[in-house]
Amino acid sequence: MTFPKTMRAMVTMGHGDLDQMVFHEDWPCPTPAPDEILIRVGACGLNNTDVNTRSGWYSKTVTDATTGGAFEDVGQDDPTWGGAPITFPRIQGADVCGEIVAVGENVDPARIGERVITDGWLRDADDPDDMNKTGYFGSERNGGFAEYTTTPSRNALAVQSDLSDAELATFSCSYSTAEGMLTRAGVGASDSVLVPGASGGVGGALVQLAKRRGARVIAMASEAKHKDVAALGADMILPRAPDALRTALGDEKITVVADVVGGPYWPALIDVLERGGRYTCSGAIAGPMVALDLRTFYLRDLTFTGSTVITPEVMPNLIRYIENGEIKPALAATYHLDQLREAQTAFIAKEHTGNIVVIP
Structure with a gap:
């Protein structure tokens, strides 16, 4: 089978505003190296990491909330999720659903034709549990905002589902992030989980996956999005930032806060945790700089966990949940694809409830 030498791709040329994303009609089409596969992209999800990496928000020189725009000072040594430089130009996009159309050396040709979704975590094949040896698809290598993309064969997971490519492209980043957070926090059926930002991609995934574990879920979202959040299974829904959170919760006893929001409201979230409660975090879209009273932390016997690099079994588990209809x-x-700037504008403005997906 022959493939085009060029393809359509949205290419990020550097850190900065939306104009750093440039649409190309004739970008070189990749070919799979040994142990890699070539995917014809059916759809690719859009996530906070795409916005934050493009803008340079991950750099510690940036202390503002995620805005999606250019920042005055972006450190060149730590502007990515892993605290390292990024090479431009770069095709971003981690959440690919598509079809394997070619394989490199050492990959079974029988994989051609498989429908797959991508595991974004690029691990050392000889030491997959070492978090210091990980990269991310669409950051450390080109991703899926294009007609074709390559990835290691082990990062392309076959999926059997009646869902559309666009629907399947919502799972990889958002749901693996959420499952990683809940795993780190040890969420189970005895927990009551508070989810700020429940109308977002990760927030909505947290609602579903916490419910799957048997937990009680209290979601927080703007009132215009309460109906959509309720459809995800939340047991109770509160406004995005109640003036008196403890009062709004009534008799609810919060054992876990699963947060990707941060920002000025953060101390209120910590104050409602029960003694021995757990806070797990994988984002700070409302701002990374927060005020912490250490007395609350230690006198209440709280546990804080950061969550970024997921364990290798998370993605295969998600495939099983998808195929079983559990999520x-x-x-x-x-x-x-040529509307990616508009898509990011809508994503940043939180115009939608749930995930935004780009179609090549």
């Missing part, structure tokens, strides 16, 4: 996609909107 459902929260697809908010689709945009064409």
